[in-house]
Structure formats: C-alpha cells, structure tokens
Amino acid sequence: MKILFSWLKDYVDIECAPLELVDKLFGAGFEVEEITYLGQNIEKVVVGEVTSIEKYEGTHLYICHVDCGSFGADNVILTGADNVFKGAKVPAAVVGAKLPGGIEIAPRKMADMMSYGMLCSGGELGIDENWQKGAEVNGILILPEDATVGEDIKKTLALDDYVLDISITANRPDCQSVLGIAREVAAFLNKPLKEPDYSYNCTEVTKPEISVAVDALDLCPRYLGHYIYDVQHFESPMWMKRRLSVCGFASIDAIVDVTNYVLVEIGQPMHAYDLDTLEGKSIIVRRANDNEKITTLDEKERVLTRENLLICDKSKGVGLAGIMGGLNSEIEQKTAEILLEAAKFRRDNVRKTSRALGLHTDAAARFEKGVDEYGVECGMARALNLVQTLGIAKIGNSHFDVSAGEDKGSAVFDVTVSKVNSVLGIDVPQAEIVRILKSLQFGVAENGENLTVTVPRWRTDVENYQDIAEEVIREYGYSHVIPRFLDSAKVTNGGLTFLQDKELAAKKLLCGEGYFEVQTLAMYSPRELDMILFPDNASERTAVELLNPITANLSIMRTVMAPCMINVIADNVKTDHSEGRFFEIANVYLPKSLPLTEPPLERKTLCLGAFGTTPARGAGESFFAVKETLEIFAAANGLEFRFERGECSFMHPGICADIFCGGKKIGQLGKLRYEIVENLNIAEGKKSDLNIIIAELDYSEIERQYKREMKYSAPSGFAKASRDISLLCDKKTLCVEIEDVIKQTSSLCAEIKLIDSFESEKLGTDKKSLTFTLTFADNADITDETADKETDNIVSALNEKLGAIRR
Amino acid sequence: MKDFSEIKEQVKAKIAEVKDGAQLSEFWQSYLGKTGVISGLMKEMKSVPPEEKPLFGKAVNEVREWAQELYSAKQAEIKRIELEQRYERETVDVTMPALKRKPGNLHPLTLVKQQMIEVFAGMGFEIAEYPEIEDDDHNFTRLNVLKDHPSRDMQDTFWLTEDLLLRTHTSPGQIRTMDREKPPIKVLIPGKVFRSDSDATHSPMFMQMEGLVVDKGITLCDLQGMLDQFVRQIFGDGAKTRLRPSYFPFTEPSVEVDVSCFECGGKGCSLCKGTGWIEVLGGGVVNKKVLENCGIDPEVYSGLAFGIGIERITMLKYGITNMGMFFANDMDFLEQFKA
Incomplete structure (x- = not known):
C-alpha cells in the first residue's frame, strides 16, 4: 500500500526523518518495500518570472529574461515553447540544475546564442496533470500566479515528499489505510493521534421514497446509506488530486474523488449511486440469480451466480457488492442526488467473486482483507464531512443503517502480566505493558497484575493473551528477547530413523x-x-x-x-x-x-x-x-x-x-x-x-x-572346492534358468559365477556356450569326490531339463 | 690323455653367442644334454686304458662342471635380460586417466537438507516425514488458517479435490506429530511443498523444513536461542539472528528471522541489500488454538515452531541466484556440489 509521508503527518507530529520512520515501521511489523523521494533528481530548479520575452528572429526560439530571485534576477534562457508569456511564473532550471533522466543544465549555445538555463515542462519534472494543472500542456508548465519567485520548485509543486510502499500482513486489515498506519506511528513515537474530522451537519431535507433492504445479511452484515443532494460537479482541490494520484487513482469528479479518498484515508471503500437511476429509489442487497448479468463501470458485462452478492434497485443490479459499481448507476455531470454507501461485505465472498470474475479493484482488495464496522461508520462520517467542507453537496437527513447485529462493540478480556511474559520468556515490566497497550488505544484497567483489556473496535485480530504478548513485544522491541537454549524439552531422542x-x-x-x-x-x-x-x-x-x-x-x-x-x-x-x-x-x-x-x-x-x-x-x-x-x-x-x-x-x-x-x-x-x-x-x-x-x-x-537385524555366524573354516563347467546350450536358454537348475540340484553349490559366454558359427547359430565356476561348501571339507559327484549331477540335470551339454 | 682344450674353446665360443633362452637350451642340448658333446666324451671312456680311466673320468667331469657353470651364469644373465625386457615392454603411460566415470554427488538441496538435519538431530530433534498430499483440515483449518481468512491467500494452493490438496507447507506435520505424540516434542519435518507460483525465485515445487518444540515453559527466547545455534552451524560462528514481527496464523507472536549477513559481516553489501541482515526463515510461539486443536492444553504446555525454505538457505550458502537451476538438473550445475 502506497502512502504519502506528508499525509501521515496530518495525524501524527512526525519529527524523525522518513528513513528513520521506515526503520521504526519495520520494527513494528510493517515492512516498507520501497521508499521513493518525489523530488528525486531535481536540483536547482526554481520558480522564475519571465520579465521579458521576444522572438529570436530566424529561429523557432524565444529569448526570455527570467527573474529567479536569489538564483539571478536576469537569466537569459532560450525556449522553443510557444506558451510562455511576459509575467508568467515557470519552472526554471538554472545553470548547474539537474532533472530526472540524468539531465544536467550547463550554459549552451542555441542558434549562435548562449542560453543560461532551461524552462521546464511538467513532463521534464516527472509530473502529470493529476499532480499539477498544466503539467501535460504542449509547452512549458505555467505555475500559479502566486508562486514565489526563487523558490525551490520541489516546494512549490509539493515534490519535497516521500511515497512509502508498505506491505501489510493479513492479520492487520485495520492498517490498510493512512489512518491505520498513523495509529501505529503514533503508538511507537509515543505521540497523540489527531483523528480526521468526522463532523458534518444534516439539513432538514429528507427523501422518504428511498428504501434500503439487505436480503443477504450473511454476506452483508452492515450497510449504511446516506442521502446527499444538490450535488455540484467540479474538480477536486490539488492536494486531494495529488494524494489520490500517488495511490493510483485518477481524479474524476469531486464526489467520486471523495469516495476514493476515504478508501485510502480510512480504509473504508465507499460507493456513490446516482439516485435518479435507482428504480423505485430502492437499494436491495441480495444474492445474484444464476446467469444474472450486470455491466460494470469498466463497461464489461459480467455473468453472475448465486455465489455473487449484488446491489440492486427494484428491477436490476446496480453494483457488484464491494467490487465495482454498475455502469447504469454511474455518477454523471447531471447527477443531482446521490445515495452514498458504506458497507461491510463478507471478505471471503468478495474474494471468491473477485477471483471468479477476474476483477481486482482497490475496493475488493480492502474488503477481501476485511473491514470492521467501526470503519464503516467512520468512513461514512468522514465522506459526509468532506462532501460538506468541500461544498460538493448538501447532506440530507435520510440515513439508513441495516445491521445483522454481529458487532458487539469492543472485546473485553482479562490477562495477567505473568501470562503475557510467559509467552515472551522475558519480564516486561507491568507499567511498560500498560503504557504500550494504551498507546495502541487499548483500554486497560489494572487490578494487581491482572489487566482488564478493552480492545479497540478496529482490532478484530486481538483475542487473547498471545495476541497481547505480540502487541507488547512489537512495541517493546524484539531486541529485548534473550536467546536461551531450551531450558525445557532438553532431553529427547532425536536423529534419523x-x-x-x-x-x-x-x-x-x-x-x-x-x-x-x-x-x-x-x-x-x-x-x-x-x-x-x-x-x-x-x-x-x-x-x-x-x-x-x-x-x-x-x-x-x-x-x-x-x-x-x-x-x-x-x-x-x-x-x-x-x-x-x-x-x-x-x-x-x-x-x-x-x-x-x-x-x-x-x-x-x-x-x-x-x-x-x-x-x-x-x-x-x-x-x-x-x-x-x-x-x-x-x-x-x-x-x-x-x-x-x-x-x-x-x-x-x-x-x-x-x-x-x-x-x-x-x-x-x-x-x-x-x-x-x-x-x-x-x-x-x-x-x-x-x-x-x-x-x-x-x-x-x-x-x-531392508534387514533390520543382523546376526553373526562364524566362518566354517572347512575346505571348499571349485569346478568349472562349460555348457553348450540353446541360445534362448537364460542364465537364470541354468542357475535355478544348479541351485535345485545341488544344495552344496554355494556360489555360481558365470566366467565366460560366447556364440560362434562353429557352435551353431542357435547355440551359445556358457562357462560357470561352481564353488561347493559344506559343514565339512569338500573332497574331490564330492565336488566331482555334485558337478556330474548338475551336468546331467542341466542336460535333462534344459538340453545343455557339457563341452 | 686326451686334451679337452679344443672342446673348451668351442664351448666358450658357443656360450658367448647365446642371446636368449632358446639358444641357451640349444647350447644345453649341444653340450650338456644326453646327446651333447660333453656327454659324448664319456662314451669314449671305453677306449681309454683302464689305468687312465679314473683320471679321464675326472677330467670329463671337470669339463662338464666348467661348462655347467658357464651355462648357469648365462642362464642368470638371460633371465635378468628377459625380466628387463618384460619391464620395458610392460611400461605404461602412468599419466593416462584411470577414471572411467565422474564420481556422482548428492543434489545441493539434499546436501543442505542433510546439514540442517544434522544440526537439529544433534539437538535431539526426531526427523519425521509426512504425506505430500494433504487435506484442508491438516494443511489449513487445524493450523488456524480458517476458511474465510485472507491468510489462505498467502499461499496459492494446488487443489486436487474440494478437500485434498498438495501441501503448501510442511506445517501440517505439526498437527500430525501432535496427534501422535505428547510433549515433550522436538520434531523436524523436512519435505516437498507445492504452490502455484513460478518465476526466478519461485518454483511450483520446493522444499521446506518445519520445526516444532512443545513442552512446559517454551517461550520466544527459546526460539531465538535455538535458531542462533542453527545459524552458527550453517553460516559460521559469527552468525546471529534478529527477530522482527510478522504474521502466520499458526504462531502468535509470529516473527521473521534474519541472519546477520555472512558476506559482509553486517556492514552492508549487495547480498543483504545494504541492511546487514538476510531473511532466512519464519517462526513464532505456537498459537494456543493450534495446541487446542491437537488436544494439548495451552495452560500447561507451550511451543515454538519455525519453517525454513531449504532452497533459500542453499541459494544463500552457494550464491545461486535462480531457483530454476535446482530442477534443471544440468550436470555442469550438479557436479559442483562435492562435499
């Protein structure tokens, strides 16, 4: 998740440098995968005022005299752009300046005239229209009239800032937002958290025709709706556009931007329905029918099943719950009345639908990890606050809240200090444990070493002493763990089987x-x-x-x-x-x-x-x-x-x-x-x-x-005797057949070894010769007579059974 | 008395001409054999006057003995020469290679797996192997990876049926061990695991090694103490570990374990990306729910568990950068791992 460093500062007074914050986040369990400085590779680019401009005859160039304040009141800079005018405030890269892409500015001759610098376009500064109006015009970026001459452009364009790409583990859905991370930062920096402004005022205007019903409470345990009207359509302020742009959202319209802003800030996905498009002014949250179709905002038709949750009006689907709105209820320039939605959809259902349809959105990503009902309430309040403060619409007095009654408020349980420490193996002082929990906004009531803990509503992952132990060691620091080699479980039988x-x-x-x-x-x-x-x-x-x-x-x-x-x-x-x-x-x-x-x-x-x-x-x-x-x-x-x-x-x-x-x-x-x-x-x-x-x-x-047991038997010490036999046999006779006959015939034959085999024309094309050395052994000396007798028996058996002849 | 000097000259000349065994036996036959010249002399005895007979006999014997000596000397000389010739003839180029085949060796993953097993076996761990095909219950549910929980997405699973799957980690071995044994437990579970992932650092099949210790009073400190011991033996005496928070559903607290960079000693280099630390494994204190799921009372016992990627350790140890090398089985790669 990408977060702008300056945005975090809205909620916590961060005095440390961004890199130090990265280290501290890492220590608290939030790995910053990448930190990017927005003003990277931009040096000595300042706000310049064009004091005079004239066409350089015979060329396509203009000769500008640019006041850059302390960087020279009269810099002669040539430019080919047609949009510069006298009095314009522009980004001026003075001699010695650096720009993204490894560009360095030196005095240089253009059409026989020296230019001492360069006027920059938005593209040359690495920014687009979402960051600064005019950044994508064909020509030089014209800055607002109130820009301060001589000021570092990074300050003027808010580029003196960092983007932190933070990876969030699956147990911390509450940290999928700027506010969530800010809570953690406030805790480890031991600073107060400045909550966003959730306040708003409703008018007296109501819209009694609106109805909200949730048929599938199992998949949608909480649904909030709020009516706003007199919607104005205008571009969002630059600061909001910039923040959204860093998080990958293009600015669309102030009201749509607000829903995205709340998603990033609070972590609660929001949706705005054009009330005029809702038939019967109704919202019904239900399972889709098999083969029911909806065309989503990306203009693709989706075919649904009973497994998919659909937001509907009286007659049709208007949004794929938690994933993407329907094209038919999209906010347009003519939209005057809106029903704002903040809901909790079942995370595994959103995940299944999102996967089945191959539709992955920022909203779905949040819902899949899980949102909590506290966040649903905060999201709606914050969105209404922004709608009001930005003057986007009037807040009506029709509010809808459908709940399955799952959320029982904050979890409360008891733990003892010694139980917490028994997980960790070290003695974290009670005062420290209490301080840490309070900094994370847990309620703690002490009674001796017993702690009655009230878990913040957004911390649905915390259930028992082990979870508390993790919170404690995360903040106390893993460097306090004392490596110890198994005081228990010392003696066990190990090793390979x-x-x-x-x-x-x-x-x-x-x-x-x-x-x-x-x-x-x-x-x-x-x-x-x-x-x-x-x-x-x-x-x-x-x-x-x-x-x-x-x-x-x-x-x-x-x-x-x-x-x-x-x-x-x-x-x-x-x-x-x-x-x-x-x-x-x-x-x-x-x-x-x-x-x-x-x-x-x-x-x-x-x-x-x-x-x-x-x-x-x-x-x-x-x-x-x-x-x-x-x-x-x-x-x-x-x-x-x-x-x-x-x-x-x-x-x-x-x-x-x-x-x-x-x-x-x-x-x-x-x-x-x-x-x-x-x-x-x-x-x-x-x-x-x-x-x-x-x-x-x-x-x-x-x-x-495999033989698992072995027994020794003493060597007999009796004399053995060997005899060689050469056999002429059928070519198809197998060696193993001969060996079998030998073994069956003579119990004294202890070893049979093939020492020679050949075929030749002389033997006949269907014949072969095999020579074996037979070794005889017994519980007595083998005499020559015995060896000869055994051999004779073997030879006659081979002849009888296999037609082999001794050669 | 007959003078034998003529015969003696003849013998001398003949023996001098003898060059090999054949000529030598020819010489024997010509002079010393039954039909030889010297034996022939004895036949002349008949014509020798009786009083001279003893003398004649003695003289003939002297000639015989003299010739015999010449013969023996020659025989020895020829034997010596023939032996020399044999040695000459049999001389080989001792620098020609004797080896017909290259010696084979264990696969690097087996090598490292075996080294790791030895370390833990030395600590008293039993080594257990379990099926590669598991069910949802062992691979997920009883490990506290619940059906609706996003942690299921942490591992891309190959499914065989609604319920059967290729195990995504060796952790189900924890459950199987605790079902079968009661504390104290110290078990190491090496084996193949499968995830639907394939690129330079991922293979759909790879190897893990799970460790589990359960007894009274096991804490996070034991985990680090034991792993310190492990990294010292695998990466060298100077190696130490660092714990940092992480998340696994079956441990709480969960930690990633980094080892101090053995390349730069912690100063920071390209291997450790300048941090001085390298991530090697994950672990933590066994989640009490997992103990409960196996009928072990978490009020009495506690445990620690860890999982190590064998490929990861092997890559670090040998400087291998592409996971694919392990399963490409090219001899140029395989033959480098002599140990």
Whole structure:
C-alpha cells in the first residue's frame, strides 16, 4: 500500500526523518518495500518570472529574461515553447540544475546564442496533470500566479515528499489505510493521534421514497446509506488530486474523488449511486440469480451466480457488492442526488467473486482483507464531512443503517502480566505493558497484575493473551528477547530413523557409482505418458489431476518416474554432455480410484538413468553397466535381486528385465526404445549411438525388505572346492534358468559365477556356450569326490531339463 | 690323455653367442644334454686304458662342471635380460586417466537438507516425514488458517479435490506429530511443498523444513536461542539472528528471522541489500488454538515452531541466484556440489 509521508503527518507530529520512520515501521511489523523521494533528481530548479520575452528572429526560439530571485534576477534562457508569456511564473532550471533522466543544465549555445538555463515542462519534472494543472500542456508548465519567485520548485509543486510502499500482513486489515498506519506511528513515537474530522451537519431535507433492504445479511452484515443532494460537479482541490494520484487513482469528479479518498484515508471503500437511476429509489442487497448479468463501470458485462452478492434497485443490479459499481448507476455531470454507501461485505465472498470474475479493484482488495464496522461508520462520517467542507453537496437527513447485529462493540478480556511474559520468556515490566497497550488505544484497567483489556473496535485480530504478548513485544522491541537454549524439552531422542539412514546411505552408494542425484518436479503432463508409449489402458494413465494447474505441462501428479529421468537425460544431451548417470528417490502418486475420494498412495520410487555411447576409453553405458549398479546396491544392503526377461512399453524388447526381490516384482531395467530416442527433442546428430538405460524400482517395497537385524555366524573354516563347467546350450536358454537348475540340484553349490559366454558359427547359430565356476561348501571339507559327484549331477540335470551339454 | 682344450674353446665360443633362452637350451642340448658333446666324451671312456680311466673320468667331469657353470651364469644373465625386457615392454603411460566415470554427488538441496538435519538431530530433534498430499483440515483449518481468512491467500494452493490438496507447507506435520505424540516434542519435518507460483525465485515445487518444540515453559527466547545455534552451524560462528514481527496464523507472536549477513559481516553489501541482515526463515510461539486443536492444553504446555525454505538457505550458502537451476538438473550445475 502506497502512502504519502506528508499525509501521515496530518495525524501524527512526525519529527524523525522518513528513513528513520521506515526503520521504526519495520520494527513494528510493517515492512516498507520501497521508499521513493518525489523530488528525486531535481536540483536547482526554481520558480522564475519571465520579465521579458521576444522572438529570436530566424529561429523557432524565444529569448526570455527570467527573474529567479536569489538564483539571478536576469537569466537569459532560450525556449522553443510557444506558451510562455511576459509575467508568467515557470519552472526554471538554472545553470548547474539537474532533472530526472540524468539531465544536467550547463550554459549552451542555441542558434549562435548562449542560453543560461532551461524552462521546464511538467513532463521534464516527472509530473502529470493529476499532480499539477498544466503539467501535460504542449509547452512549458505555467505555475500559479502566486508562486514565489526563487523558490525551490520541489516546494512549490509539493515534490519535497516521500511515497512509502508498505506491505501489510493479513492479520492487520485495520492498517490498510493512512489512518491505520498513523495509529501505529503514533503508538511507537509515543505521540497523540489527531483523528480526521468526522463532523458534518444534516439539513432538514429528507427523501422518504428511498428504501434500503439487505436480503443477504450473511454476506452483508452492515450497510449504511446516506442521502446527499444538490450535488455540484467540479474538480477536486490539488492536494486531494495529488494524494489520490500517488495511490493510483485518477481524479474524476469531486464526489467520486471523495469516495476514493476515504478508501485510502480510512480504509473504508465507499460507493456513490446516482439516485435518479435507482428504480423505485430502492437499494436491495441480495444474492445474484444464476446467469444474472450486470455491466460494470469498466463497461464489461459480467455473468453472475448465486455465489455473487449484488446491489440492486427494484428491477436490476446496480453494483457488484464491494467490487465495482454498475455502469447504469454511474455518477454523471447531471447527477443531482446521490445515495452514498458504506458497507461491510463478507471478505471471503468478495474474494471468491473477485477471483471468479477476474476483477481486482482497490475496493475488493480492502474488503477481501476485511473491514470492521467501526470503519464503516467512520468512513461514512468522514465522506459526509468532506462532501460538506468541500461544498460538493448538501447532506440530507435520510440515513439508513441495516445491521445483522454481529458487532458487539469492543472485546473485553482479562490477562495477567505473568501470562503475557510467559509467552515472551522475558519480564516486561507491568507499567511498560500498560503504557504500550494504551498507546495502541487499548483500554486497560489494572487490578494487581491482572489487566482488564478493552480492545479497540478496529482490532478484530486481538483475542487473547498471545495476541497481547505480540502487541507488547512489537512495541517493546524484539531486541529485548534473550536467546536461551531450551531450558525445557532438553532431553529427547532425536536423529534419523532406520529408514532415513538407509535412504541416505543408498544415495551415497549411488553417488559412489557415478550417479548424480537429481530433483524433478512431481507433476507433469499426460503427454509424458504418451512419450513413453504407454497404452491407453495402462494403469499408470490413472493419474491424479490438479484442479488448478499453472500450466498444462504440469497438470497431473506423476505415476511413473521414467519420463522425468528421460527428460533429464535429454536436457543433458542438449547441453553437450556425452555421458552421465543420474538417480532420484521420490514419490509417484497412485490413486486407488478416480475421482479421488481419499489421498492417493505416495510410493517412494528409485529411478536410475544412464546415457552414453561406447567410447574407446571411458565407461560407456550399457544394460549391464547399470545392472551392475543394481547388483551392488542389492548386495550392499544384504538383498538379492533376481532379474528375469521382462516387457515394458518404453524399453527395448530384447533388453528389458523384470526385477524381483523377496519374491516380489519391484521394478524394471532396460534400454530405452530407439523410436523414443528418435522423438526426443535433441539434435539428430546426437541421437546415433546414444544408449539410454532406465531402471525404475519400488523403493517403498525395498524399504520393507531392508534387514533390520543382523546376526553373526562364524566362518566354517572347512575346505571348499571349485569346478568349472562349460555348457553348450540353446541360445534362448537364460542364465537364470541354468542357475535355478544348479541351485535345485545341488544344495552344496554355494556360489555360481558365470566366467565366460560366447556364440560362434562353429557352435551353431542357435547355440551359445556358457562357462560357470561352481564353488561347493559344506559343514565339512569338500573332497574331490564330492565336488566331482555334485558337478556330474548338475551336468546331467542341466542336460535333462534344459538340453545343455557339457563341452 | 686326451686334451679337452679344443672342446673348451668351442664351448666358450658357443656360450658367448647365446642371446636368449632358446639358444641357451640349444647350447644345453649341444653340450650338456644326453646327446651333447660333453656327454659324448664319456662314451669314449671305453677306449681309454683302464689305468687312465679314473683320471679321464675326472677330467670329463671337470669339463662338464666348467661348462655347467658357464651355462648357469648365462642362464642368470638371460633371465635378468628377459625380466628387463618384460619391464620395458610392460611400461605404461602412468599419466593416462584411470577414471572411467565422474564420481556422482548428492543434489545441493539434499546436501543442505542433510546439514540442517544434522544440526537439529544433534539437538535431539526426531526427523519425521509426512504425506505430500494433504487435506484442508491438516494443511489449513487445524493450523488456524480458517476458511474465510485472507491468510489462505498467502499461499496459492494446488487443489486436487474440494478437500485434498498438495501441501503448501510442511506445517501440517505439526498437527500430525501432535496427534501422535505428547510433549515433550522436538520434531523436524523436512519435505516437498507445492504452490502455484513460478518465476526466478519461485518454483511450483520446493522444499521446506518445519520445526516444532512443545513442552512446559517454551517461550520466544527459546526460539531465538535455538535458531542462533542453527545459524552458527550453517553460516559460521559469527552468525546471529534478529527477530522482527510478522504474521502466520499458526504462531502468535509470529516473527521473521534474519541472519546477520555472512558476506559482509553486517556492514552492508549487495547480498543483504545494504541492511546487514538476510531473511532466512519464519517462526513464532505456537498459537494456543493450534495446541487446542491437537488436544494439548495451552495452560500447561507451550511451543515454538519455525519453517525454513531449504532452497533459500542453499541459494544463500552457494550464491545461486535462480531457483530454476535446482530442477534443471544440468550436470555442469550438479557436479559442483562435492562435499
């Protein structure tokens, strides 16, 4: 919220400098996001009186003699502007002057004649018509006749002032106004607050035809209306225009300006209805009907629902409550009678309507944060005061006040000094607490250490001792807090849990294997599922949708992590990396059914991705390179992963494995299909030879299988024996099938290690050779006879079951 | 007696010619093997008169031993030469890189998250993780963020249904912890949170860390004391905190916590925008309504809570200026965080 420093001074005697005030506001909880000096970059620009002016023949210039008081009684200044005349008071930038935009004024030659300065337009001083009449004329800014010659223009034009842009937290709607901030300033400066003038006199004139009714008291708990008449239309005084201009309001007409002025000053949005346009001279506040339409002041037609609150006359909507008036009841030059409105509309309803219609106004912003009924009363009184003092209209004697009776006046409750201090942890003296509360206009009655507190009507946020503690420490100063390290809650059992420990260890292990941890967004688009060629009926297509995504690219919660990993790889290929390994442990979100009736399952997933070509040196990436990682990961955690031939829409049909652990399928590993690589958004030249290997594992299941307990068993010390067997077998026979037969056949075979495999024409195109080293162990020494016998048994079983022949 | 000098000359000449193992074994066969010249001499024994036989035998043996010595010396020499040749042959360019892959590392957010966890774990905080998908009740209502209150607008929420949402902060973890545990409570809740916001300093997904302490006699002083400890361990011994008023519906009083600028030591620089202080987190004394909502008696217990943006701390620590870098996952970025 923007506030003019000089405006604040209307209510508090501020003796400190603006920057000091900014610091104090900050300390009280009001961050000044920006402070702007209006006269910034304007130096040595003064009021000059043109004592003579003549046309510089043969040029478009005029030669002016300008009296600048103490800056020289006779400055020769050339100007090209046509609107300067003898006796005119103008802004004169004398030699050495500075203007916005980095302009510096030096003596300079114009058409062979020296000019000692420059006469300025409004634009050159950075002001517009709302700030000073004549600022936007085509030519030099002509100042009022009573301007003082030689005076600094910043003083003349009220530019020696600051704009404070203050951010207000959501709990302080009462501070959404100059007066609200002034109350705070008065409190921390310990100065009295000078309230605005709320007084006005009504005439005897009434308007009995007017009726005001509120049908929807739940959405409009308070509605004030006041009849004014004999409305005069004229421009607001300069001071009012300037103040409004700083806050972003263009001056329209004195009566409209007054409503805006009260909004900024008191924080109460006001509205003026042309009584002549109100059918039946009636105001009815009701819910709109579904599909009811209203054209708002911005000339846009709005289609409404039952959720929107509408201000109506007998037959039609005339204003969107708390947001914007209707075009049909707009104040015009012919408007003679007005019904002024000050109301409290329910904040969440205004917010909903404002959002639904995409219509954000200053009034709506105030209502959304919340206005209080005290403010409603003050707003109306202040508006009537201004209408009267500015001579805009006569104040009639028809006043309307509809109330739901919600406002019970000031809240009163008891707190003890020790309770307040128990929140803070320090001992703020009772006298200080009382002083602070009184400075904030709380009523305080002391009875020993008990305080009976009467909360100001505008402080609807204050309800209990904690709120009082905050008020106290805000004013007393947070620097009084004494850092103390937990006198209570000293001993607790902390630290990572078993699974948190395991997860960190798993991550570190993968880092050691050359994988970089990545972080990808948890949402993506259904197009990502198309990318990995999931069929329409894939269960992963059942994804949680966001009701309000920020972009279509992030519209569903991911059900599978592979697309994220593929994108990470594609992005790194794009940035000219030739190989790399990545992993992520994060959630996928699996709804039990759609539409959602309960939170989806959040399943932790471990995703590995590796890409690379096969270079002469360096590692390259292949199915087995990544499989090795998984085997290391399993072995390091005392788990056993079993790989079987698998199938997956995005993996190479011949290079894809299902991964099992503890008898459960926990994931898949494979090489990315070429047609997916082909479609990646990377340069064609980078696609050839690009191997992308992806593994995705159910980490939640792995967590369930982690071994929580370990038992030591002594090494047997008995002799082991090893035998190599080379097998000629069918090309389609899987290694895992052979291993299974070996394990089933020999209980003594403790280790099976594939040491060689090859295919050749000599073996036959449908054959391959596999060589295993088998190690036998038992609770006794393994003799040669035993080893040979076991090996023979194994070989015959392999032959019988898989047709493998020992070579 | 036969003179063996001729044979000896011959042997000497031959052994001198031997250059490798093959020639050496050829030499053996020619002279010392069963069919060799020296072995052949023994066959001449038959034609030697009996009285000369012992002498002849001795002389032949002497020649054999002499040749044997020559052979052994040569054998040793050849072995030495062959070893030298092997070493020569096997010499490698030791400066060629051995590394096939770059070592990977943790994501900077994990790194900083883990550092922060260690600090609080050391203070006795348990580390708890909760669902990322929450309901209105836990994410808002029981945290005193009421339906009609504008504070709901402080956080742009991603909704999944009327009731379910992506948690906008880790604060619902406060409720979940207090539902499950009774004081004393010291819990740290790290995790992903989501808000519909995206620019250089905002990401729709980011990470927070919530802290909650509940016991008898917990005050604002404890909050600052604990956070002083935290910033010293994260930003260095000289770091201190400053509290200033703020507003969160679930704490009262609420504070923003600034840390003294670690870049300039508080003198004022571009990082702290000349103020000497950097905003790092928010916190406060737990609102009594939140305690009541969890069945904890605020007349007996009080608490403190704080929430830290992990990205914010990471950006400050490493001088990262664009939030997007964390989720772009470019290796040039990722590989810088070795710790």
